[in-house]
Amino acid sequence: MTVDGLGPHVLITPNLAGLLPQLRQRYPHCRFTAVADDEPIREEYLDAEVVLRSAMNEDLFDALLSKCHQLRWVQITAAGFDWVGGEAWHRRLDEGLIYTRSPNSYNVPIAEYVIGAVLLHARAFPELAAAQQRHEWIRVMGQDVIGSTMLVFGTGAIGREVAWRAEALGATVIGVNRTGAPAEGFTRVVPFAEHLALLPEADSVVLAMPLTSENQYFFDAAHFAAMKDSAVLVNVGRGALIVEDALVDAMRGGVIGGAVLDVFEQEPLPADSRLWDLPRTVLTPHTSFRGSGNLQRLYADFCANFDRYLAGEQLIGTKRQPDLGY
Structure with missing residues (x-):
C-alpha cells in the first residue's frame, strides 16, 4: 500500500x-x-x-x-x-x-427529518400554512406524539437514530427487520413476515430500509388499507419501496392521514408527476440526508x-x- x-x-x-x-x-x-x-x-x-x-x-x-x-x-x-x-x-x-x-x-440529519415530518403532520402545519396563504384563521386539533405508536421498517443505523428520538417524545417504537432480531432503541422488533398485522396499530409508519430484491414495491394497496385513516407515512428509504398507483389512490381517497416523501423512483421527480399535487402530501427533493x-x-x-x-x-x-x- x-x-x-x-x-x-x-x-x-x-x-x-x-x-x-x-x-x-x-x-x-x-x-x-x-x-x-x-x-x-x-x-x-x-x-x-x-x-x-x-x-x-x-x-x-x-x-x-x-x-x-x-x-x-x-x-x-x-x-x-x-x-x-x-x-x-x-x-x-x-x-x-x-x-x-x-x-x-447521514444518520443524524435523516433521523431529525423523520421526527420533523411526524411532528409536521401531528401539529397540522401543512393545513395551517395553507390557511395562512388564504388569510384564514382556523384552529386544527393536533395529534399527540406522546402515547403514539411508530412503526419503523429498517432497524439499521438510521432506524436506530429515529427510534431513540421518537422514544424520547414518548412514542412506542416498533421495528421491522428481516428476522425480528432485537435492535437498540426499539420497544420491540418483529420479523418482516409479520409486519402487515402491526399497521393498524401505527400512528406513524417510517420506511428507512434499503431497497432489495425482496422488498421492491412491497408497500401496496393492502398496506395502505391496513393503516389508520389518521396515520402518516414517511419514506426516507427508496421510492421503489412503494407501489406508486397505490400511494396515489390512498392519498386521493383519504385512506391515510398524510405522507411525507423524500425519495422517488425517478429523480429528479418529473414536473408532470402525479405525486406533486397529491392532497395531504409533502414532497422534498431527496434532501433528508443534508445537514x-x-x-x-x-x-x-x-x-x-x-x-x-x-x-x-x-x-x-x-x-x-x-x-x-x-
Whole structure:
C-alpha cells in the first residue's frame, strides 16, 4: 500500500474538497487530490489506490475505474449501495475491488427529518400554512406524539437514530427487520413476515430500509388499507419501496392521514408527476440526508476506514447481505 515510503494516493470528489486540509494534516505521507468533473482524466490520477466518492459524473467514474489500474478501494458517501453500478464497476468488483459505504454520516440529519415530518403532520402545519396563504384563521386539533405508536421498517443505523428520538417524545417504537432480531432503541422488533398485522396499530409508519430484491414495491394497496385513516407515512428509504398507483389512490381517497416523501423512483421527480399535487402530501427533493455536520461526519467515517486500510485490516461498511445488495 506504499511506494518508496509514501502512502497511497486518494482521489476525492470536488464537493468534498473542504476535507483536504484536514486529510493532508492527518496523513502527511499520503496524497489527496480532488477530481474535477469538467475535464478529461489527468495523468496524475492514474496511480490512485483509493477513491472517496460523493457526487461524481458517471462517465468520469467509469473512466477512473478503467484507467486507474492500482485502484483497490472505493468508499461511497451514502448509506446504500443500490445506486452504484455499471459494466466497469462490476468488472472491477470481480477483480477484487473493495467498496464500502459511509455508515454513520447521514444518520443524524435523516433521523431529525423523520421526527420533523411526524411532528409536521401531528401539529397540522401543512393545513395551517395553507390557511395562512388564504388569510384564514382556523384552529386544527393536533395529534399527540406522546402515547403514539411508530412503526419503523429498517432497524439499521438510521432506524436506530429515529427510534431513540421518537422514544424520547414518548412514542412506542416498533421495528421491522428481516428476522425480528432485537435492535437498540426499539420497544420491540418483529420479523418482516409479520409486519402487515402491526399497521393498524401505527400512528406513524417510517420506511428507512434499503431497497432489495425482496422488498421492491412491497408497500401496496393492502398496506395502505391496513393503516389508520389518521396515520402518516414517511419514506426516507427508496421510492421503489412503494407501489406508486397505490400511494396515489390512498392519498386521493383519504385512506391515510398524510405522507411525507423524500425519495422517488425517478429523480429528479418529473414536473408532470402525479405525486406533486397529491392532497395531504409533502414532497422534498431527496434532501433528508443534508445537514450542516455532514462534512465532518464523512471525514470521521472515511478516517476510521482509512486507518484500517493503512494497517491492512478489514474495512467496515461493506455489504451485510451481498446476495440482497445491501
